[in-house]
Amino acid sequence: HEYSQFIIPLLPLAFKSLQTIEGEVSPEDRGIEAELVKGYRYAIADLSSSCVVCYGVSKDISLVLDVLKEMSSHEYWQIRSATAHFLRCFQGAHKFLFTKEQDEMSLSIAISLLADDRREVSTAATSALTGILAVFPQAALEELVSKYIKIANKSLKKKKRKTPTTEVSSEESAIKAVKEKERAVRQQKSVFVLCAVVMGRPYDTPMFVPEALATLSKHSFEQRASLGVREVVKMVCSEFKRTHTDNWEAHRKQFTQEQLEALEDVVSTPHYYA
Numbered sequence: 001h002e003y004s005q006f007i008i009p010l011l012p013l014a015f016k017s018l019q020t021i022e023g024e025v026s027p028e029d030r031g032i033e034a035e036l037v038k039g040y041r042y043a044i045a046d047l048s049s050s051c052v053v054c055y056g057v058s059k060d061i062s063l064v065l066d067v068l069k070e071m072s073s074h075e076y077w078q079i080r081s082a083t084a085h086f087l088r089c090f091q092g093a094h095k096f097l098f099t100k101e102q103d104e105m106s107l108s109i110a111i112s113l114l115a116d117d118r119r120e121v122s123t124a125a126t127s128a129l130t131g132i133l134a135v136f137p138q139a140a141l142e143e144l145v146s147k148y149i150k151i152a153n154k155s156l157k158k159k160k161r162k163t164p165t166t167e168v169s170s171e172e173s174a175i176k177a178v179k180e181k182e183r184a185v186r187q188q189k190s191v192f193v194l195c196a197v198v199m200g201r202p203y204d205t206p207m208f209v210p211e212a213l214a215t216l217s218k219h220s221f222e223q224r225a226s227l228g229v230r231e232v233v234k235m236v237c238s239e240f241k242r243t244h245t246d247n248w249e250a251h252r253k254q255f256t257q258e259q260l261e262a263l264e265d266v267v268s269t270p271h272y273y274a
Contacts, residue, residue: 004060011047011067014040015083019076044082048089058102061094065105072109077118084113084124088131095135107132115189119228122192126232129196138206141197145208148193149215155187156222184226191219191229195236202243205254210263213237217262237266 017040020033068090071083091098091106098106110132113125133141168176194212201209219225220233241263244251252260 004063007047008060008063008067011044011064012070014044014047015067015071015074015079018044018078018082020078041082044086045089048086049093058097058099061097061099061102062105064090065102065109069105069109072113077116077121080113080116081118081121081124084110084121084128088124088128091128092131095131103132103136111189111193114192115185122188122228126192126196126199129193130199133196134200141206142208145194145197145212148190149211151186152190152194152215152219155183155190156218187219187225188229191216191225191233195232198236198240202240205244205251207254209240210255210259213240214259214262217266220266234266237263241267 018037020037021029025033068083068087071079074080074083087106087109107129110125110129114122114129116122116125133144136144194216197212198209198216216233216237220230220237222230241248255263
């Protein structure tokens with residue numbers, strides 16, 4: 001029971017030790033700090049892939065997930081990023097030991113990190129979610145895709161008719177800014193969920209994948225979407241086409257003509273930086 005009694009209680013401390021000191025610090029102290037942080041990163045990486053079945057029972061997995069849930073909302077982005085990486089490895093090493101409740105909790109943690117302001121965190125969370133969804137039952141995936149397609153479509157900004165400009169109070173501007181941020185969060189989260197679904201099916205094409213790709217294509221051309229969202233959509237669509245090239249004639253039969261055109265529009269459009 002050493003894992004439950006001694007290792008897991010120290011896990012929050014290991015995560016929090018990744019936080020560096022702000023302000024002026026001597027080069028010597030900064031060097032010592034860097035070595036300590038590196039040591040904790042190695043320790044966290046080892047723990048993320050160590051199999052708890054050798055140490056205890058299912059409750060150990062729940063205890064670790066509780067720690068990850070707490071760390072996923074930490075103010076320091078490096079800790080949130082480390083949490084996403086830990087979840088990816090931990091879920092991969094223990095996916096056949098997870099209960100239904102633990103599956104749902106890991107899914108919730110990963111999705112909560114998708115809308116993070118830091119690209120490093122959302123990218124790591126998308127990778128973690130891809131692994132989680134890769135072993136999800138087909139029926140559960142179909143339900144998830146249907147849910148987030150609706151959210152993604154609603155998050156698209158509707159074009160407003162031009163009206164005479166009127167002076168807006170500071171209070172109204174603040175409310176508008178809050179609503180816009182909430183919309184952007186819903187957009188990024190829903191788009192990245194659908195991206196993870198697509199990336200989790202590199203060699204087959206279930207019916208829900210063309211539906212997800214068609215929805216994603218709308219966000220690739222949404223100029224008011226963040227550059228990060230548009231770039232990820234283009235990358236995912238291009239990667240899907242690449243991994244399905246060898247047997248494309250069979251895969252394309254799963255698409256409607258409209259869905260095919262939506263995919264081709266994204267893949268054939270020049271890269272933003274080109």
